[in-house]
Amino acid sequence: xxxxxxTVEASPAPPDAGTALVEVRDLGVEFVSRESTTCAVNGxxxxxxxxxxxxxxxxxxxxxxxxxxxxxxxxxxxxTRISGYMRVGDxxxxxxxxxxxxxxxxxxxxxxxxEPMTSLDPVxxxxxxxxxxxxxxxxxxxxxxxxxxxxxxxxxxxxSPERRLNAYPHELSGGLRQRAMIAVALSCSPTLLxxxxxxxxxxxxxxxxxxxxxxxxxxxLGMAVIFVTHDLSVAAQIAxxxxxxxxxxxxxxxxxxxxxxxxxxxxxxxMLASTVSGxxxxxxxxxxxxxxxxxxxxxxxxxxxxxxxxVMPACxxxxxxxxxxxxxxxxxxxxxx
Amino acid sequence: MKPMAETDFAxxxxxxxxxxxxxxxxxxxxxxxxxxxxxxxGILQRQTGAVRAVDDISFSVLKGETLGIVGESGCGKSTLxxxxxxxxxxxxxxxxFDGDPVSxxxxxxxxxxxxxxxxVFQDSYFSLNPRLPVRNSIAYGPIVHxxxxxxxxxxxxxxxxxxxxxxEIFGARYPHELSGAQKQRVNIARALALTPRVLILDEAVSALDKSVEAQVxxxxxxxxxxxxxxxxxxxxxxxxxxYISDRVLVMYLGQIVEIGPVEEIYNxxxxxxxxxxxxxRLSMNPxxxxxxxxIGGDPPNPINPPSGCRFRTRCVFAEGVCESMQPxxxxxxxxxxxxACHMTNPSSGHSKATS
Amino acid sequence: MSVASLSDxxxxxxxxxxxxxxxxxxxxxxxxxxxxxTLFFLSVIAIIVLLAIFAPFIxxxxxxxxxxxxxxxxxxxxxxxxxxxxxxxxxxxxxxxGGRTSLLMGIVPVCLATLIGGALGVxxxxxxxxxxxxxxxxxxxxxxxPSVLLAVAISGTLGGGAKNGMLALTxxxxxxxxxxxxxxxxxxxxxxxxxxxRASGGSTVSIIRxxxxxxxxxxxxxxxxxxxxxxxxxxxxxxxLGLGVEPPTPDWGLMLSTLxxxxxxxxxxxxxxxxxIFITSLSFNLVSDGLRQAMDVKS
Numbered sequence: 001x002x003x004x005x006x007t008v009e010a011s012p013a014p015p016d017a018g019t020a021l022v023e024v025r026d027l028g029v030e031f032v033s034r035e036s037t038t039c040a041v042n043g044x045x046x047x048x049x050x051x052x053x054x055x056x057x058x059x060x061x062x063x064x065x066x067x068x069x070x071x072x073x074x075x076x077x078x079x080t081r082i083s084g085y086m087r088v089g090d091x092x093x094x095x096x097x098x099x100x101x102x103x104x105x106x107x108x109x110x111x112x113x114x115e116p117m118t119s120l121d122p123v124x125x126x127x128x129x130x131x132x133x134x135x136x137x138x139x140x141x142x143x144x145x146x147x148x149x150x151x152x153x154x155x156x157x158x159x160s161p162e163r164r165l166n167a168y169p170h171e172l173s174g175g176l177r178q179r180a181m182i183a184v185a186l187s188c189s190p191t192l193l194x195x196x197x198x199x200x201x202x203x204x205x206x207x208x209x210x211x212x213x214x215x216x217x218x219x220x221l222g223m224a225v226i227f228v229t230h231d232l233s234v235a236a237q238i239a240x241x242x243x244x245x246x247x248x249x250x251x252x253x254x255x256x257x258x259x260x261x262x263x264x265x266x267x268x269x270x271m272l273a274s275t276v277s278g279x280x281x282x283x284x285x286x287x288x289x290x291x292x293x294x295x296x297x298x299x300x301x302x303x304x305x306x307x308x309x310x311v312m313p314a315c316x317x318x319x320x321x322x323x324x325x326x327x328x329x330x331x332x333x334x335x336x337x
Numbered sequence: 338m339k340p341m342a343e344t345d346f347a348x349x350x351x352x353x354x355x356x357x358x359x360x361x362x363x364x365x366x367x368x369x370x371x372x373x374x375x376x377x378x379g380i381l382q383r384q385t386g387a388v389r390a391v392d393d394i395s396f397s398v399l400k401g402e403t404l405g406i407v408g409e410s411g412c413g414k415s416t417l418x419x420x421x422x423x424x425x426x427x428x429x430x431x432x433x434f435d436g437d438p439v440s441x442x443x444x445x446x447x448x449x450x451x452x453x454x455x456x457v458f459q460d461s462y463f464s465l466n467p468r469l470p471v472r473n474s475i476a477y478g479p480i481v482h483x484x485x486x487x488x489x490x491x492x493x494x495x496x497x498x499x500x501x502x503x504x505e506i507f508g509a510r511y512p513h514e515l516s517g518a519q520k521q522r523v524n525i526a527r528a529l530a531l532t533p534r535v536l537i538l539d540e541a542v543s544a545l546d547k548s549v550e551a552q553v554x555x556x557x558x559x560x561x562x563x564x565x566x567x568x569x570x571x572x573x574x575x576x577x578x579x580y581i582s583d584r585v586l587v588m589y590l591g592q593i594v595e596i597g598p599v600e601e602i603y604n605x606x607x608x609x610x611x612x613x614x615x616x617x618r619l620s621m622n623p624x625x626x627x628x629x630x631x632i633g634g635d636p637p638n639p640i641n642p643p644s645g646c647r648f649r650t651r652c653v654f655a656e657g658v659c660e661s662m663q664p665x666x667x668x669x670x671x672x673x674x675x676x677a678c679h680m681t682n683p684s685s686g687h688s689k690a691t692s
Numbered sequence: 693m694s695v696a697s698l699s700d701x702x703x704x705x706x707x708x709x710x711x712x713x714x715x716x717x718x719x720x721x722x723x724x725x726x727x728x729x730t731l732f733f734l735s736v737i738a739i740i741v742l743l744a745i746f747a748p749f750i751x752x753x754x755x756x757x758x759x760x761x762x763x764x765x766x767x768x769x770x771x772x773x774x775x776x777x778x779x780x781x782x783x784x785x786x787x788x789x790g791g792r793t794s795l796l797m798g799i800v801p802v803c804l805a806t807l808i809g810g811a812l813g814v815x816x817x818x819x820x821x822x823x824x825x826x827x828x829x830x831x832x833x834x835x836x837x838p839s840v841l842l843a844v845a846i847s848g849t850l851g852g853g854a855k856n857g858m859l860a861l862t863x864x865x866x867x868x869x870x871x872x873x874x875x876x877x878x879x880x881x882x883x884x885x886x887x888x889x890r891a892s893g894g895s896t897v898s899i900i901r902x903x904x905x906x907x908x909x910x911x912x913x914x915x916x917x918x919x920x921x922x923x924x925x926x927x928x929x930x931x932x933l934g935l936g937v938e939p940p941t942p943d944w945g946l947m948l949s950t951l952x953x954x955x956x957x958x959x960x961x962x963x964x965x966x967x968x969i970f971i972t973s974l975s976f977n978l979v980s981d982g983l984r985q986a987m988d989v990k991s
Contacts, residue, residue, distance in 0.1 A: 034726055059546035060517070173635035174410070203409035204573065204617040209630040211619075230546060233619035237626055256623045274551035275621070278579035278603060284558065285580075287551030291516045422891050451893045463883040468716050468906035474885070477902060478892030511716065524888075531892060 020047035021224050022071070022192060027084035029063070029070050036296040040066040042248035043084075048241075050191065053218060053225045055239035055256070057232060057271075061292055063248040064228045068194050071226070072111055073101045088192055107137040110185035111194040114201050116177040119184065120169040126153070126180050127165030133187045152183040157213055175206040179213070186217065193218070195227045199234060211237050232275060236260055244268050247293050247303035253322060254329030264331035266308045302332070310335060356400070358435035364535055364567045365398040365421070365454075370430035372413075372420055376640065388639050390416040392591040394430075395666075398535070403561070403568040405582030405599070407575060407614065409636045413591040414571045418539045421569070422456050423447055435534075452482065455528035459540040460521045465512040471523045472497065472508035478530045489530075496526040500556060518549035522556065529564065537569045542577060554581060575618050579603055584673075587611050590639050590647040593666055597674030607669045607676040610648045646679065658686045716910075723986040730982025733975040740972055744791035753782035755789040756940045764954045764961065775961050778953050783961060787968055790942035793854060794969065797927030797936065797943075798920050798976070801861035806916045809866040813873025814908060818881055818900055828874060831867035839864045843926055847935040854943075857936035861923055872915045876908040910987050917980035921973035928969050944969050 029041035041063040048054050058064040069075055070082055071093060086093040091104055105111075113119055121129060130152055131145035140148075146165070153161035156179040169177055178198060185193060195214070199207040215238050218225050229235055235242055235256060242259040244252040244267065252265040263269050270288040290307040293299055301316035302308070308315070314334055322330040323337055358364075371394070373387035390413045398404050408414045419425045421432065423439070431438055434453065438444035445453075458464045465474050475496055476489035484492070494504035500522040512520055521541065528536055538557070542550045554577065561568060572578050578585060578599075585602040587595040587610065595608040606612045616631035632651050637643060646664050649655040658679050666677040679685035724730060743750065752771065759780035767775040767783070774783035816827040834842070846860035880886060881904070889899045928945025930936035937943035939950070947965040955962045 035722075059548060173638075175635040203636065204575065205409065205613055205630070205632050206635055208617045208619065208627055209633065212627060212630050215626075231619075232547070233621050236621050236623045237619050239623070260621060260623060271547055272621070274548050276551065276554065276574075276576045276580045278576060280580055281599075284555050285551040287555055288548040289552070291518060291549060419887075424887055424890055448893050451891055456888065456891050458884040458888060461884060463885055464888070466885045466903050466906070469902070473902075477889060477894065481892055481894045481898055527888065527892075 019049065021050040021052075021089060022046075022048035022226070023085070023087040024067075024071070025085040027067065027070060027086060028082070029066050029075065030081040031075075031079055032081060033079065038295045039298065040248055040295060041070065044245075044248075044250055045084075046243055046250065046253065048192075048224050048226065050224055051218075051222045053215075053227060053238055053240045055227045055229060055235035055242045056245055057229060057235050057242060058245035059230055059292060061247075061295065062245040063295075064230075064245045065196055066248075067245070068111075068196060068226055068228050072105060072109060072194060073098070103137075106133060106190075107188040108190055109192045109194060110188070110190040111196065112178075112181050112185045112198045114197040116174075116181040117169060119181055120177065122169050125166050125168055126172070126183075130184050130187050133184060137188045148187065149183075152187055153180070155186070155217070156180070156183045157209075158183070174202060175209060178202060178206075178210055182210075182214070182217070186221070189221065191223060193223050193225045195225060197229055198227075200229070200231070207234075214238065232260060232271060244271075247299075248295060249303065249319070249332065250322065251304065251333070252331045254325070258326065258329045262326075262329075264325040264329065264336065265304075265333050266310055266335075267304045268331075270307075302334070356435075358437075360400060362400070362436045363397040363433075364400045364435055365569075366431075366433035367397065367421070368395050368431045368433070370394045370417070370420055370432070371428045372416055372425060373428055386640055389591045389642055390639060391420060391427075392642075394591075394593055396586060396593065396596060398567060398569060399584075400435075401565065401567055402583040403570055403581055405578035405585040406569060406571045406588060407573065407578050407585060408588035409573065409614075411590070411636055411639050412588040413639070414588050415539055417588070418456060418537045418569070418571055421537060422454065423450065452531045453533050454535040454537065455531060455533040456537040456539060457521075457524050457528045457541045460517045460524065460544040462512075464524055465520060465527075467512055470509045470511060471515070472504070474512075475523065475527045475530050478527065482531060492530060493526070496529055497523070499529075500526045500560075501552075502526075516549075517545050518553060521545060521553050525553075525556065525560070529560070532564075534565070535567045535569065537571070539571045540573070541570075543572060543574060550577075557581070575614060587614070590636065590642050592647060593675075593677065594648065595674075595676040595678075596666070597670075597676075601670065601674045605670070605674075607674070607681050608648075608678045609652050609654055609680075611676075613651075646677075654680060654687075654689055656687055720983075720986045724982065727982050727986060730979055730986075733978045733982075736971065736975045737979060740791060740975070741795060743788055744795050747785075747788040747792055751782075751785035751788045753785045755781060755785040755942045757781060764958045766958060767960065774964060775958065777947065777951055777961065779950075783964060786942040786947060787944070787964060790944045790947055790965065791968065791972075793931075793937050793941060793943040794924055794928060794945070794972070797854065797858060797861065797931075798924035798972070801858045801865055801927075802916050802919045802923050804858075804862040805865035805869050805919075806912065808862070809869030810873045810908075810912050812866070813870040813912075814877045814900060814904060816870070817874040817877025817908075818896065818904060820878070820881075824874070827870070831870050834863070835867040835871075839922075840926065840929065843930060844933065844935060847930055852935050852938050854937045854941070857927060857930045860930070861926055864926070865919055865923065869912065869916060869919070873908055873912050876911045877904055880904055880907045914980065914984045914987055917983055918977065920980070921976040924969060924973045924976065 025045045027041055027044045031038040031040055044067055046054065056064040056067060071086055071088065073093065084094065088109055091108065096104065127146060127149045130149035131142065134140065134148045135142065135145040149165060150161055153164055158164050158176060158179050169180065172180060199210050202210060211234065227238055239256040242254065242256045243250045244259065244265065246267050252259055252263065252268050259268060263272060273286040274288055276285060288307050293303050301318060302320050305311045305315040312334060320332045320334045322332045325331050325336055370391055372391040373389050375384045376386040376388065377383065378385045394417065406414050416425065420427050434445050434450055439450050440447050465471060472490060472493045475493035479489040479492055480486060494508055497504040497508055502519060502522050507519065515523065542553050545553060560566060570578060570581055582599050584597065585599050586593055587608065589610050595602065595606065595611045602611060603615065606615055613632040634651050637650055643650050644660060645662055646659040649659040664677045664679045664682065666675050667682060669676045669681045679687035680689045680691065683690050762776045762780040764778055765772055765776045767773065769775055772782050774787065777783055777786065812827050816824040843860045843864045846863055847856050850856040850859065886899060886903050889903050927936055928948065931943045931945030932949040937946050939946060944965040951962045951965065
C-alpha cells in the first residue's frame with residue numbers, strides 16, 4: 001500500500017477555493033513552553049462557502065477550539081507558533097497585524113462561547129454592551145445604537161426586550177444570557193460566526209431552543225458559521241458540512257448526512273458506536289479502547305492507529321492523507337487508498 | 338454479549354452478614370426529605386427568603402438496582418446526593434438505610450453509613466487532591482477507618498488495577514498527570530475503597546468525552562455486578578440514564594415529578610415535563626431536525642418557585658387548578674409508576690384529567 | 693465484538709519522551725531552576741545570610757570597640773575597609789554583625805506570625821460559622837491600625853529591645869497571614885476532594901492535615917515570604933526610632949539612626965547601612981515574586 005507522504009503537506013485545494021468565504025490551508029498551531037512543545041493543530045485545511053455551517057467535531061485536546069481561535073488570532077503570540085495560510089473574506093488573517101485583527105473581530109468575524117460570562121461584561125447593562133459594539137464599529141449615533149440593541153434582543157427571542165436592555169448579565173438566566181451573548185455577537189452583522197460549544201453548558205430543554213435559534217438566525221442573516229462541538233447529535237442538528245478532528249488533524253470531512261450516516265473513518269465510527277442510546281440497555285457499549293495521544297510527543301504514522309481495530313502495518317509509517325470516499329466526502333484512512 | 342442480570346425480587350436469599358436487612362428490605366428509604374438554604378441580606382443578616390433546593394422528597398432505592406435521577410440545573414439533584422451522604426444536614430426528613438434509621442439512637446451511625454454508601458463526583462480539576470499521589474487519595478478512607486498504612490496502600494493498588502489502571506504506572510502519579518477518564522477511574526476506586534454497598538454517582542460521566550464515557554460506563558456495569566452494588570445515578574444525560582438505570586426519578590425545582598421503571602418513563606411518560614425532556618433529546622440523524630423546541634424558557638429560580646404545580650409556568654396544559662393546588666405524587670400505572678400531575682388524577686378538576 | 697477491555701491503560705505507554713512524572717514541589721523546583729533572576733537574588737540572600745552567620749569569623753574588628761581617635765573616617769582609612777562610624781567603630785564589622793540582628797528581625801517575626809496566623813486562619817476557614825466570625829473580626833480590629841503605627845505602639849508599650857521588637861512585628865503580621873490562610877482554606881474546603889474525604893468519614897483534624905494543609909501552604913508561604921522584606925524594613929525602622937535593638941548592639945536600622953550625625957561629613961558612610969537594608973529587602977521581595985510565579989501555575 002504505497003502512497004506519497006508529500007501529499008500530506010499539500011492537501012487538495014477544494015474546487016471552489018476562489019469563491020469561498022473562509023480558506024484555511026495547512027494550518028499548524030504549536031504551543032511552546034520551556035518544558036515541552038505541544039503540537040495542537042497539525043496541517044488542517046478547509047474552506048467554507050458564504051452562508052454555510054461547518055461543524056468541527058472532536059474531543060478535548062483534538063485541536064478543534066485551537067483551530068477556531070487561531071482563525072481569530074486569539075492565542076497569546078508569546079507562547080504560540082502559527083503556520084499556514086488563513087483567509088476570511090478579503091482579509092488574509094495569517095498576515096494581519098494585531099491592529100487589523102481588532103477591527104475585523106466583532107465586525108467581520110464574531111465569536112460566541114460556552115460560558116456567556118466570558119464575553120459579557122458583568123458591570124455593564126446588556127443594552128449598553130450591544131449599543132457600545134454597534135457604535136464602535138459602525139460609528140453611528142447613540143440613539144441608533146440603542147435602537148439596534150433593542151432590535152437584536154427581539155431577534156434572538158428575548159422576552160420583554162425593553163426591560164432586558166437595562167438588565168445586568170447576572171440578572172439573566174442561563175438561556176437568556178446565551179441569547180444576549182448571541183445578540184452582542186450579531187450586532188455588526190458579521191459574515192462569519194465562530195461558535196465554541198455554545199450549547200454545551202445548557203440544560204437539554206434550553207440547548208434545543210438555542211440550537212433552533214442559531215439555525216434560524218444563520219438562515220435569515222445568511223451568515224457562515226463554524227461551530228465547534230464534541231457532541232455528534234448537535235452537529236446533526238445544525239451542520240451542513242462536518243469536519244471530524246483527532247489529535248490535531250482532520251480525519252474525516254464531508255456533508256453532515258454522509259459523515260454521520262455513512263461514516264468512513266474508524267474514529268468517527270467508534271465515536272458513533274460508543275454514543276450511548278437507550279436501546280443498548282443491558283449490553284456492554286462498544287467503546288474505543290485507550291485514550292487520545294499525548295500531543296507533546298511527535299508520533300509516526302496515523303495518530304489513531306494505537307486505538308484502531310482495523311490497523312495495518314502501513315498505518316504506522318506515515319500520516320495518511322485525506323482520501324476521497326465518495327463525492328465531497330473524505331477520510332484520512334488508508335482503508336480508502 | 339450477555340445481558341445484565343436483572344434484579345431477582347422473587348427469590349430472597351437467606352439472611353447473611355453482608356445483607357443484614359434481607360432481600361426485600363429497600364436499601365434506602367427516603368421520607369419527606371427537605372432542605373431550604375436561607376438567603377440572608379442586610380447588615381443584620383435577616384433571612385429574606387430561601388432556596389428550596391429539596392422540598393419534601395420521598396422515595397426508595399431497592400437492593401441491587403440502579404435508580405437514575407434526572408433533571409435540569411437547579412432541580413436539586415446534587416443537593417439530594419449530598420443530603421443522602423449527610424454532607425449537608427437536612428432540615429427535616431428521615432433516611433433509613435437497609436432497615437436502620439440513620440443517626441438515631443438505635444439506628445446506624447453516620448460513620449457506618451458512610452462506610453456503606455459512597456459518592457463519585459463529577460470529573461474536574463478538584464475531584465482529586467492535586468497535592469496527593471492518586472494512590473494516597475484512594476488509601477485515605479481505609480486509613481481513616483483504622484486500616485494500617487501499608488495495607489491501605491496495597492488495597493489502593495488492587496483497586497487501581499481493578500478499575501483498569503496499572504498501579505505501578507499510575508499509583509504514584511498526581512491528578513494533573515492523568516486524563517479525564519483516568520481520573521474518573523481513580524474517583525471510582527476511591528469510592529470503592531471502603532467496600533460500600535451503595536454508590537451515588539453524581540454526574541460521574543458527564544464531563545468525559547464520548548469515546549471514554551463508554552469505557553467508564555462499561556466499568557461501572559462490571560463493578561456493579563462484581564461487587565453487588567446499588568447505584569444512584571445522577572445525570573442530566575437522558576440517554577445515559579436510560580442505558581444504565583432500572584428505575585428513573587425525574588426532578589423539577591426540588592420536587593419529584595415522576596418516578597417509575599425505565600421502560601415506562603421513556604415509553605409512556607405521564608408528566609408533561611418528562612415528555613418535554615424526552616423530546617429535547619437530539620437525534621443523530623440530520624434529516625430528523627427539530628424545528629420547534631418542545632418547551633420554552635429556562636427552569637425558574639428555586640428561590641421563589643411558582644405556586645401550585647411548579648412546572649405550570651412552562652407547561653402548555655396549565656389551568657387554574659395547577660396554580661391553586663399542588664399535585665400529589667400518585668400512582669398512574671400499577672404501584673411502581675408515579676407522577677405528580679393533575680392530568681393523571683381524575684378527581685383533580687383539570688379538563689384533561691384521565692384515569 | 694471488541695469491547696474496551698479493562699486493561700486499556702495497563703500497557704506501559706512510551707513515557708521516555710515526556711516530561712517526567714513530578715510532584716507539585718518538584719515541578720515548582722524545576723520551574724525555579726530556569727528563573728535566573730530569582731536564582732540570582734536567591735544567591736544574594738544566601739551570601740548575606742552566610743556573611744551574617746559567620747560574622748564572628750569574618751569581621752576584622754570587634755563591632756563594639758570604639759575609638760575616639762578614628763571617628764567618622766572614610767572607607768579605606770588604614771585597615772578600616774569601609775571606614776568607621778561616629779564612635780570610631782569599624783563599619784564593616786558592624787555591618788556584618790548588624791546583618792545578624794536585621795535578618796533575625798526580618799525572619800523570626802514572619803515565621804512566628806505564619807505559625808500563629810496560619811493556624812488561626814485554617815481553623816477559621818475550615819470550621820466557618822461563629823468561630824470564623826470571632827477570629828476574623830478580632831483580626832480586623834488589629835488590622836485596622838496602620839502596621840507601622842501598631843508596631844511602634846506595641847514596642848513602645850513593651851519597651852525597647854530586640855525581643856520586644858520581634859514580638860511587636862509578629863503581632864503586626866498575624867492578621868494579614870491569618871486572612872490569606874482563611875481565604876485559601878475557605879476555597880479549598882468547598883472542593884470536591886474535601887467533600888469526598890468527609891464522605892469517607894475523615895475527622896476534622898485528619899482532613900486538615902491530609903487535604904487542606906498541602907493546598908493552603910502554597911499561598912501562605914508565598915505571602916509570608918513577601919512579608920520578610922517588610923519585616924526587615926519595619927524592624928530597621930523600629931531600631932531607627934530607638935524602639936528596637938538597643939545600642940551598642942549593631943543593627944542596620946540603629947546604625948542609620950546614629951550615623952545621621954555624620955551625614956554632612958561622611959555621607960557615604962551614612963548610606964552604607966541603608967544600602968544593606970535596601971539590597972536585602974529587595975532580594976527577599978524579588979525572590980518572593982519568583983516563588984509566586986513558580987508556584988502559581990497549575991500543572
